[in-house]
Amino acid sequence: MRNILKVIFGRVLFTVLCLLIQLVWLIGLVWKLNQYYVWFSAVFDIIALIVVLRINAKSDFSAARLVWTIVILALPVFGICLYLMFGRTGLTKRTRAIYEKVQKRFACELSQDENVLGALKENNIYIHNQEYYIQSSSGYPVYQNTDVSYYPQAEAALEALLEDLGNAREFIFMEYFAVEDTQAFHRIEEVLLRKISEGVEVRFIYDDFGSIGYVKPEFMRRLNRQGIQCRIFNPLVPFLYIFMNHRDHRKITVIDNRISYSGGFNLADEYFNITHPYGHWKDTGIRLEGDAVRSHTIMFLEMWNFIRDTDTAWDKYLTSCAPFQSRQGGYVQPYSDTPLDNVTLGENVYMNILKNATDYVYISTPYLIIDNEMQKEMCMAAERGIDVRIITPGIPDKKLVFLLTQSYYTALIRSGVRIYQYTPGFIHAKGYVSDDQTAVVGTINMDYRSLYLHFECGVYLYGCDAVMDIKKDFCDTFPLCTEIGIDYCQKRSVFVRCFQCILRLFAPLL
Structure with missing residues (x-):
C-alpha cells in the first residue's frame, strides 16, 4: 500500500499540481486584467464559438460533440481549457504519421486467403459479410487451421499461460493495459527470466496510465536490466494537452508465432482472485494455436514500433517453430480496433x-x-x-x-x-x-x-x-x-x- 501511495502522490498528484498552477495562473490573469473584462469575455466567446464549430465539423461520435458544445458555450474559459486537456481525441500530425507508416509497413504481411473467404461465403453469407467487413476495415484476415481454447476464469488461463511460456523456444511478446508488481506477475517474471537464460527473446509493453497504481517508475528499468525488453505506452506527462484519452487497453501474449492469448484479464492479482477488492472477480481468456496467431504477432509488432520504430526485419517473428494441423473446425479472426482510423x-x-x-x-x-x-x-x-x-x-x-x-x-x-x-x-x-x-x-x-x-x-x-x-x-x-x-x-x-x-x-x- 505504501508503494501504491508513493506512486499516486509522486505522479498523479504532480500532474494535478501542474493543472492547478495553470488554473491559478488563469484566475490571476483574469483578476489582473479585470478592467478589460468585457473585451476578454467577448474574445473568449468568439474563441468558444470557433472551437465548437470545429468540434462539430469533425466525424467524432455525436454524443461527445453535444457534451463539449454545452460545456464550452456555458463556461467558455473553463470549457476550452478542459477540452484542450482531455477532449481532443486526435493525435498530432507527426504521431499519426508514425502510426500510419508502421501500419502500412506491416499491412503486406496480412494477406487474406480467398479460399477461406470463399468457403465461408458458401457456408453462411451473413457471417461472410461480417468477417469481410472486419478484414476490409482493420486489415486482419479470417483464418482456419486454428485451435481455440476458452477459459471461463482467468485463474485457469494463467496456469495455461505459464505452461506455454515455459515451452517457448524463440520469442515471447506480451502487451497489457495493467501490470502489478506482485504475486501473479512474479510467477510470470520467473518464467520469463528462465527463458531469457535459454536464449529466448522477451518483449513487454504496458500502458502507463493503466499501471500507474500498480508499479513504480523503476519497474521498467528493472525489467530491462534483467533482459526483458520493456516499453511503456503513452507515459503520463503533465502538459497542458495531456494525451491521455488514447490508451493501449489490449491484452496479448504471443509465443513463437504459434500460440497466443487474449481476453479481459490484466496481469494484476485481483484478476486471478489472489486479492478480492470487489468480491469474486470473474474474467475470461482465450488461447489460439495455429494460423490465426499471426495476426496477434503483427498487432504486437505494430505497437512496439509505434512506441519506438526499431525493427528493420521481422520475418523471423512470422514463422512458426513447427507445422501445425488443427484438430478443430471453424473460422477465427483476431482483429484490432484503433482510435485513429475513424472506424468504430x-x-x-x-x-x-x-x-x-x-x-x-x-x-x-x-x-x-x-x-x-x-x-x-x-x-x-x-x-x-x-x-x-x-x-x-x-x-x-x-x-x-x-x-x-x-x-x-x-x-x-x-x-x-x-x-x-x-x-x-x-x-x-x-x-x-x-x-x-x-x-x-x-x-x-x-x-x-x-x-x-x-x-x-x-x-x-x-x-x-x-x-x-x-x-x-x-x-x-x-x-x-x-x-x-x-x-x-x-x-x-x-x-x-x-x-x-x-x-x-x-x-x-x-
Whole structure:
C-alpha cells in the first residue's frame, strides 16, 4: 500500500499540481486584467464559438460533440481549457504519421486467403459479410487451421499461460493495459527470466496510465536490466494537452508465432482472485494455436514500433517453430480496433451480431455506457423476439460508472432486454455469444472509451467448438446473478435518478 501511495502522490498528484498552477495562473490573469473584462469575455466567446464549430465539423461520435458544445458555450474559459486537456481525441500530425507508416509497413504481411473467404461465403453469407467487413476495415484476415481454447476464469488461463511460456523456444511478446508488481506477475517474471537464460527473446509493453497504481517508475528499468525488453505506452506527462484519452487497453501474449492469448484479464492479482477488492472477480481468456496467431504477432509488432520504430526485419517473428494441423473446425479472426482510423470497428462488430441474430445474444461487460445507436440495436433485437441478456457487475469497481451503467436499465428492460447483475462480485469479462454459432472474446468494454478512444483487440469466432464453451459459461453464470426487473429501476429515489440523468449528460467523457 505504501508503494501504491508513493506512486499516486509522486505522479498523479504532480500532474494535478501542474493543472492547478495553470488554473491559478488563469484566475490571476483574469483578476489582473479585470478592467478589460468585457473585451476578454467577448474574445473568449468568439474563441468558444470557433472551437465548437470545429468540434462539430469533425466525424467524432455525436454524443461527445453535444457534451463539449454545452460545456464550452456555458463556461467558455473553463470549457476550452478542459477540452484542450482531455477532449481532443486526435493525435498530432507527426504521431499519426508514425502510426500510419508502421501500419502500412506491416499491412503486406496480412494477406487474406480467398479460399477461406470463399468457403465461408458458401457456408453462411451473413457471417461472410461480417468477417469481410472486419478484414476490409482493420486489415486482419479470417483464418482456419486454428485451435481455440476458452477459459471461463482467468485463474485457469494463467496456469495455461505459464505452461506455454515455459515451452517457448524463440520469442515471447506480451502487451497489457495493467501490470502489478506482485504475486501473479512474479510467477510470470520467473518464467520469463528462465527463458531469457535459454536464449529466448522477451518483449513487454504496458500502458502507463493503466499501471500507474500498480508499479513504480523503476519497474521498467528493472525489467530491462534483467533482459526483458520493456516499453511503456503513452507515459503520463503533465502538459497542458495531456494525451491521455488514447490508451493501449489490449491484452496479448504471443509465443513463437504459434500460440497466443487474449481476453479481459490484466496481469494484476485481483484478476486471478489472489486479492478480492470487489468480491469474486470473474474474467475470461482465450488461447489460439495455429494460423490465426499471426495476426496477434503483427498487432504486437505494430505497437512496439509505434512506441519506438526499431525493427528493420521481422520475418523471423512470422514463422512458426513447427507445422501445425488443427484438430478443430471453424473460422477465427483476431482483429484490432484503433482510435485513429475513424472506424468504430468494435462497436460495429457488436451491433452486426445483434442485427443478424435469429435466436439469442448473450453479453457480458463490466461497464454499460452506450450511445443511442447501440441502445437502439439492443432494443430492436429484443422487440423482434431475440433473447438478449446482459451481465453486469454486482459489486462495482467505480461507483459513479456503476450508477451510470444502471441508468440504461429502464429503457432496455422495457424493450425486453434481460439484465443480470453478477452477485458474487465484479465481472470484468467482455464477451458476446449468439445462436450457437458466433462469439467475440476480447478487451472491448461497452463504454465510450473502449468503443471510441482506446486501442483494443478482439477475436471473432464462427463455427468453433469454443463457441459452445462460451455459451455454457453464460448459462453457468446466469444462476449466480440477480435479474433486474423494472420495479428495481422505478424504486430508485428521485435524487438518484436525477443524479443519473446528470451522469448521462457527461457519459462520453467518463
